[in-house]
Amino acid sequence: MKRRIFLYNAVVVIVALTALLIVSGVVIRNVNDHYLQRPPLVDDNVPKAQQTMTEWIAAPSSWEALSGQLQDLGYSLYVSLRGAEVYSSMAPIQIDLLHQLPPSISWPAGEPAPLWMGGVLVIGMRSGPYTILAMNEPNMPKVFGRQRVQTEAVLLSVLIIGATAIVVIVLLSMLSTHFQLKHILRPVNALTDAARRIESGDYSHPVDYKGQDEFTAVCAAFEHMQQHLLREREKNAAYERARTDLVAGISHDLRTPLTSVKGYIKGLRDGVANTPVKQKQYLDIAYRKACDMDVLLQRLFYFSKLETGNLPLFPVHADLGAFVRGFVRDTAGELEQRGGEFLIKGAPAPHPVRIDTEQMYRVLSNLTDNAIRYTGTEALVLTLTLWRERDMEHLRFADNGCGVPEAHLPHLFEQFWRGDQSRGGQAGEGSGLGLYIVKYIIEAHGGTISARNDGGLVFEIALPCEEEESHA
Known part of the structure; x- marks a missing residue:
């Protein structure tokens, strides 16, 4: 755009100067050519005019009579007394020419003498x-209605040239401004149209501008913003669909244990369990079903806190190895009832971290529950391995199941994502929140979590080492 504006302005200046030079040359040349024309040096009426003036001196009469005789010969009369005009039959141009006569000129007494000056002949005595x-x-040429001397004609010519140049410059400037505005407003109009489309909810059309100037980057940024808004809208729409599916899934998941609880309690009330x-047996089953409902409600409760940012952390100094062993000790019995077992590997060295023990307990519980639901093996083995690498403490949580398809690995930690059918679960199980909550809690501790297939599904958790932070 800068180059285009500079080019337009340069063209305007060059064209205006060229027009000025052309007009100046034509006008000044015509004026000079006309003024340089000379009448014949020999005028047949010169002797007659001299004789008429001499005879008038011999027998003076009125100035009008002398003027009439000279006009018959093609001459005009001018009489002055000590520099003051007494009589004149000359035209304004002739008066102007007389004023150009040198003041030192001395006319002869009683003998008319001719004097040639600038294209006219003056006879004086x-x-x-x-x-x-x-x-x-x-x-001499007529300029603006009458004959003028050369200096006056040149001055008027210069004025004409200047006026012409001004008109040419103004016209060229208007033309240049029109084209510049046309080029400048093209991307502006394209951005305006795009903004109106976005306002109406249409993100599908790109910004219609293909220029190569400063506006190209602006239009590209606007297009990038439009694509980002489109992706966000699609993501939000997907989230809304997932929320709807979540409500439907939770409703279904709650209905099943709730029906069981009601059925077994009714059996107790009606005396079926006699x-x-x-x-x-009835009470144990009703209790387990009520616990299943509590797990679902707790996940919804945690998700609500995550969405509103109201999940507080209360980190304390702890040993990750001791914490993992405590978790295994608390939940090993329940896992054995389901036909599974825990294995703990790793050096007995200390693994100091700063964690919220309640939230980290939920992390391991969600990973365990995920393995129980989707591993797809009867003899479930969960292996927990601890090690330290540089300034990070690592925990490897692996099962011996069939893993997940590689295409599903990037989606495991997304909220509402339910890929359970790929891992042997039944449709409708799970809320799609367990692993999302895990990732949120781990990252809130300043750590990372990843998933991969390695003889089953493997989760690797990395948390900052507390000793490294205290010595930093």
Whole structure:
């Protein structure tokens, strides 16, 4: 755009100067050519005019009579007395030419003498106190309605040239401004149209501008913003669909255990469980189903806190190895009831970290629950391996299942994502929040978590080492 504006302005200046030079040359040349034309040096009426003026001196009459005789010969009369005009039949141009006569000129007394000046012939003499001059008609162009001397004609020519140049410059400037505005407004109009489309919810059309100037980057940034808004809208739409699916899934997942709880309680109330053994069995089943509902509600509760940013952390100094062993000790019995077991590997060296023990307990619980639901093996083995690498403490949580398709690995930690059918789970199980909550808690501790297939599904957690931070 800068180059285009500079080019337009340069063209305007060059064209205006060229027009000025052309007009100046034409006008000045015509004026000079006309003024340089000379009448014949020999005028047949010169002797007659001299004789008429001489005879008038011998027998003076009125100035009008002398003027009439000279006009018959093509001359005009001018009479002055000691420099003051007494009589004149000359035209304004002839008066202007007389004023150009040198003041030092001395006319002879009683003998008319001719004087050639700038294209006219002046015959002059003195008669007593009077100065009598006769001048033929000057051969000069008419400028603005009358004949003018060369200096005046040149001055008017310069004025004409200047006025012409001004008109040309103004016209060229208007033309240049029109084209510049046309080029400048093209991307502006394209951005305006795009903004209106976005306002109306249309993100599908790109910004219609293909120029190569400063506006190209602006239009590209606007296009990038439009694509980002489109992706965000699609993502939000997907989230809304996922929320709807979540509500439907939670409703389904809650309905099943709730129906079971109601059925077994009704069996107790109606006396179907008429022995102590049956009553205990009914109560145990109702309790487990109620615990399943509590897990679902707790996940919804945690998700609500995550969405609003109201999940507080209360980190304390802890040993990651001791924490993992404590978790295994608390949950090993429940896992054994489901046909699984824990294995802990790693050096007994200390693994100091700063964690919120309640939230980290939930992390391991969600990973365990995920493995129980989706591993797809009867003899489940969960292997927890601890090690330290540089300033990070690592925990490897691996199962012995069939893993997940590689295409699903990047989506495991997305909220509402339910790829359970690929890992042997049944449709409708899970809320799609367990691993999302895990990732949120780990990152809130300043750590990272990743997933990969290695003889089953493997989660690797890395947390900052507390000793490294204290010595930093």
